[in-house]
Amino acid sequence: xxxxxxxxxxxxxxxxxxxxxxxxxxxxxxxxxxxxxxxxxxxxxxxxxxxxxxxxxxxxxxxxxxxxxxxxxxxxxxxxxxxxxxxxxxxxxxxxxxxxxxxxxxxxxxxxxxxxxxxxxxxxxxxxxxxxxxxxxxxxxxxxxxxxxxxxxxxxxxxxxxxxxxxxxxxxxxxxxxxxxxx
Amino acid sequence: xxxxxxxxxxxxxxxxxxxxxxxxxxxxxxxxxxxxxxxxxxxxxxxxxxxxxxxxxxxxxxxxxxxxxxxxxxxxxxxxxxxxxxxxxxxxxxxxxxxxxxxxxxxxxxxxxxxxxxxxxxxxxxxxxxxxxxxxxxxxxxxxxxxxxxxxxxxxxxxxxxxxxxxxxxxxxxxxxxxxxxxxxxxxxxxxxxxxxxxxxxxxxxxxxxxxxxxxxxxxxxxxxxxxxxxxxxxxxxxxxxxxxxxxxxxxxxxxxxxxxxxxxxxxxxxxxxxxxxxxxxxxxxxxxxxxxxxxxxxxxxxxxxxxxxxxxxxxxxxxxxxxxxxxxxxxxxxxxxxxxxxxxxxxxxxxxxxxxxxxxxxxxxxxxxxxxxxxxxxxxxxxxxxxxxxxxxxxxxxxxxxxxxxxxxxxxxxxxxxxxxxxxxxx
Numbered sequence: 216x217x218x219x220x221x222x223x224x225x226x227x228x229x230x231x232x233x234x235x236x237x238x239x240x241x242x243x244x245x246x247x248x249x250x251x252x253x254x255x256x257x258x259x260x261x262x263x264x265x266x267x268x269x270x271x272x273x274x275x276x277x278x279x280x281x282x283x284x285x286x287x288x289x290x291x292x293x294x295x296x297x298x299x300x301x302x303x304x305x306x307x308x309x310x311x312x313x314x315x316x317x318x319x320x321x322x323x324x325x326x327x328x329x330x331x332x333x334x335x336x337x338x339x340x341x342x343x344x345x346x347x348x349x350x351x352x353x354x355x356x357x358x359x360x361x362x363x364x365x366x367x368x369x370x371x372x373x374x375x376x377x378x379x380x381x382x383x384x385x386x387x388x389x390x391x392x393x394x395x396x397x398x
Numbered sequence: 399x400x401x402x403x404x405x406x407x408x409x410x411x412x413x414x415x416x417x418x419x420x421x422x423x424x425x426x427x428x429x430x431x432x433x434x435x436x437x438x439x440x441x442x443x444x445x446x447x448x449x450x451x452x453x454x455x456x457x458x459x460x461x462x463x464x465x466x467x468x469x470x471x472x473x474x475x476x477x478x479x480x481x482x483x484x485x486x487x488x489x490x491x492x493x494x495x496x497x498x499x500x501x502x503x504x505x506x507x508x509x510x511x512x513x514x515x516x517x518x519x520x521x522x523x524x525x526x527x528x529x530x531x532x533x534x535x536x537x538x539x540x541x542x543x544x545x546x547x548x549x550x551x552x553x554x555x556x557x558x559x560x561x562x563x564x565x566x567x568x569x570x571x572x573x574x575x576x577x578x579x580x581x582x583x584x585x586x587x588x589x590x591x592x593x594x595x596x597x598x599x600x601x602x603x604x605x606x607x608x609x610x611x612x613x614x615x616x617x618x619x620x621x622x623x624x625x626x627x628x629x630x631x632x633x634x635x636x637x638x639x640x641x642x643x644x645x646x647x648x649x650x651x652x653x654x655x656x657x658x659x660x661x662x663x664x665x666x667x668x669x670x671x672x673x674x675x676x677x678x679x680x681x682x683x684x685x686x687x688x689x690x691x692x693x694x695x696x697x698x699x700x701x702x703x704x705x706x707x708x709x710x711x712x713x714x715x716x717x718x719x720x721x722x723x724x725x726x727x728x729x730x731x732x733x734x735x736x737x738x739x740x741x742x743x744x745x746x747x748x749x750x751x752x753x754x755x756x757x758x759x760x761x762x763x764x765x766x767x768x769x770x771x772x773x774x775x776x777x778x779x780x781x782x783x784x785x786x787x788x789x790x791x792x793x794x795x796x797x798x799x800x801x802x803x804x805x806x807x808x809x810x811x812x813x814x815x816x817x818x819x820x821x822x823x824x825x826x
Contacts (some may be wrong), residue, residue: 232819232820232823233809234816235772235804235819236774236807236809236816237807237815237819238818239807239809240805240806240807240808240809241804242805243799244799244800244802244805246802247799247802247818247820248804249821250821250823250824251820252803253824254797254820254823273705285809285810286807286809289808294415382707398713
């Protein structure tokens with residue numbers, strides 16, 4: 216899910232405080248913790264946007280561990296950050312993951328909806344039928360922001376669009392294979 | 399004839415009387431008036447009276463509201479040596495509301511109380527002490543005054559002589575115990591090196607006993623008080639001489655010195671002597687006592703440590719933790735230069751009034767940086783850096799965390815604290 220180029224030293228510049236050990240300990244004092252949470256919120260959003268991360272596993276998320284200073288967030292701290300993200304509308308736990316997988320909304324769902332619709336209009340897809348898979352990752356969507364999005368997330372976006380009568384979703388031959396038609 | 403002129407009484411910072419060498423307090427009573435009977439109209443009202451082994455002490459009320467401006471000699475803290483008292487009689491009748499103890503006092507030509515033996519003491523004057531305090535004050539005072547007068551502590555010459563070694567002081571102390579019966583008898587068993595060693599051992603044993611043992615009652619205490627003061631004074635002196643002669647005073651000496659500082663409150667405040675004024679008196683004694691230890695430990699002491707050193711200094715009549723807390727809580731009331739502090743965790747400490755949290759935080763923040771780089775500090779670093787007990791260091795860190803000066807890192811090295819950079823991030 217994470218662009219591997221990031222780990223080979225590409226691109227993302229961590230803020231200074233990422234190297235401060237207390238950043239990885241859940242602060243017990245309310246005021247300090249609020250500031251800490253705010254820092255984490257900003258970092259998660261900026262990191263995921265920069266690296267085009269759509270989902271992460273709370274338990275294993277790379278960002279939650281800084282090996283260079285030998286610090287890692289503990290379970291309750293991870294949960295606190297995820298809860299805080301969700302509370303601010305910047306994330307949601309994925310259906311059926313038991314809360315373990317988090318969808319980061321560095322763009323809001325509404326923004327993604329218009330993003331997808333915009334692409335369909337721009338490329339004259341009205342009336343065409345595509346699979347969700349194709350919509351997520353194929354040469355058709357090369358260079359689009361939603362490229363690489365997990366199908367489950369795409370489905371979530373399309374379901375909303377379906378309610379707005381913008382698309383129609385139908386079951387394909389395979390159980391996992393969903394088709395979508397832009398209206 | 400002019401009024402009797404009583405001696406001034408020197409008080410400590412916390413308004414505890416400065417006692418003479420080996421003088422001990424026997425009791426305290428409140429609401430005592432001094433009436434100089436032969437000079438009508440002269441009454442010093444509502445003071446606090448103490449009977450000690452050597453003197454009567456009278457402290458004027460702290461807030462002297464009904465101060466008599468008409469009086470020729472305004473009330474002041476004063477003392478009357480027991481040696482000048484020829485006799486006393488009590489007036490405690492069912493029909494009179496206020497019991498009195500009337501003292502006949504020898505006076506010199508200048509109008510000062512004089513020792514009975516002094517040749518010029520020919521005149522007698524009378525002072526009555528009116529006891530308006532709680533019932534029982536009269537009995538307490540009468541009893542203790544009689545005891546003190548009968549013992550005539552003041553007649554015993556102070557033991558202390560200059561130039562005695564520690565050993566000699568020990569010997570003197572033990573000599574007194576043995577009394578006349580076992581004077582220096584030289585027998586076969588006492589001869590030779592073996593005899594000397596044995597004698598030394600016996601002496602040591604007795605000295606130990608005199609330190610440990612048998613401060614059973616006030617009368618016995620009076621016997622011991624002088625010896626103990628002498629002993630501790632002597633030890634301190636010897637140590638000081640040592641320190642002067644040797645340029646590099648090693649840590650061990652300092653340790654002993656520190657220990658000795660905590661030795662020896664001659665006249666301990668007890669419930670028996672202070673009665674209803676117990677906590678106030680105890681508070682005063684405690685604040686006087688703690689001045690030195692507080693200085694030595696950077697202005698703060700954990701109450702548990704205070705409890706230990708204070709009780710060690712008392713030696714007998716230990717105070718309970720509850721009484722100690724109550725006494726410490728009275729510091730603001732008696733205007734002591736320290737206060738009781740309760741930390742979030744419930745830990746109690748006594749801090750010098752000069753302590754300020756802001757200054758402390760600055761120090762902590764400075765410690766959490768090394769060459770401009772943030773470093774983590776733990777209780778051990780703070781205890782070492784500020785020279786304070788570990789338990790307080792921990793409290794300070796938690797307090798600083800609470801006030802958003804520091805933040806925690808619960809890493810592999812245990813709990814460390816860093817400068818609160820979160821706060822910095824949001825300051826602009």
